[in-house]
Amino acid sequence: MDTMVEVIYLLSATLFVVGLKRLQSPATARAGNAIAAFAMFLAIVATVVDTEILTWSGILIGVAIGGLVGGITARRVEMTDMPQLVGIFNGFGGAASALVAVAEFLGTPTIGVGTTGVTILIGTAIGGVTFTGSFLAFAKLQGLMTGDPITFPGQNILNALLFLGVLAVGAMTLGAFGGQDPLTMFYVFCGLAMLMGVLLVIPIGGADMPVVISLLNSYSGLAASAAGFVIGNMVLIISGALVGASGLILTQLMCKGMNRSLANVAFGGFGGSANVDRSQIGKRPVKRADAEAVALELGYVNSVVVVPGYGLAVAQAQHELRKVGDLLEERGVDVKYAVHPVAGRMPGHMNVLLAEADVSYDKLYDLEEVNDDFSNTDVVLIVGANDVVNPAARDPESIIAGMPILNVDKARRVIVMKRSLSPGFAGIDNDLFYMDNTLMFFGDAKEQMSELVREVRDLP
């Protein structure tokens, strides 16, 4: 029987990898997700068969509550709120893994120094950090608290002391120094781990949130792996490792998208309110255009590249933008959408928002795919984006120096749809707005895009 269960676990772990592999193309991704869900089902069945379950009631109550909450949330959540959703789900995963380790400890509180004890403490710590860190990230993204970085003097020293404290209390929990009550020490350990999660996330804010969400995603996987070491279960170790790797890759990509190191994000306190001289912002003259003029610019050319930014999503103007794109295509214009890696509030967020607005996925282009095409593009239409199209990134003196940008200034005509000349997250002015071939199309994205739909439709 034991071998049978192990074989099912192995099959489950394999199917997780197969499922993730199908995510390599939008055409096969949905099937991949279904395969991964089936793998989960197999693992749960194997566990239920293998485990001597005396009372089902508790387990069924847990599944019913969790299933209801998860199912309703998944159905109702707005696509703009995906970062919060993933954030809070990370927290639940981390908490579940931590509780597995905690329950193991409570079974044998006088565990002594050894690998089992250390494993339990590592599982508790990673899970605890993921739990509080994720809930705080959720609160920031949901607007329950300020989204700006919260920093105070001596923050990094406090973090270092806290880390040493966790190590010391952990050693006391295992009785390394003798004398302390293990259970009391363990509770202190749990408290310190959760405090670490809070301190990890509070100094990070604004445009850096995608990095945090990705990092916590990775931690939730590592927490599951650690729980696997605690109860000696390979499928937990493998699945957790897959998630850990995924989160880490996305974290690296997000850092690269902003040209910053992870250490810089964690300790820098950048984002939100940078100390830059803003007195000159918006003082220079720009060329303005209204919807009619923009329609004339767009309707009689060969190629248009649309650059959507988060401002588009805030204004909920994706659908109107897609209608403009459709009308242009009917007129024989080649329309592409260029999506910067950090265009949304989490990796790939903007793509989901455009897919929701019914933009065909083969029209969505990544930065590397599209960046050489701008010099052959007639018109670039930028909607609600700023820092990711700022040519200042090429200036070594700039605060955003070296950040990968979309080379929109190489196009023959640039149209910028924006509320005002106010700066983006980096807090600096954008020379693109003042270029000779740039037209500023001011206003609320949703209203102006609806207006643009009418104007393009009325073009002769």
Added chain:
Amino acid sequence: MGDLMIGLYVFVLATLAGREVITKVPPTLHTPLMSGANAVSGIAIVGAIVVAAKADGTLQTVLGIAAIAMATVNVIGGFMVTDRMLAMFRKR
């Protein structure tokens, strides 16, 4: 070789396999990748069931049930919302 070492071998190799597979996921699908990975980390439900089943005393039972509930949120919510998103990716 002890169980811990075998576990570490498995962990390292699984991380490398995950890296290979996930590096090739296009940026377009990074949000569904993340929510899907999130659902996979709900595998903690397996640990939660084991813990809840052998719970000895009220505190352990409560912790076990709480762990099951939270892991289930991840599993059900994660796979469902990922499916909802992926259904939107259409080619016309």
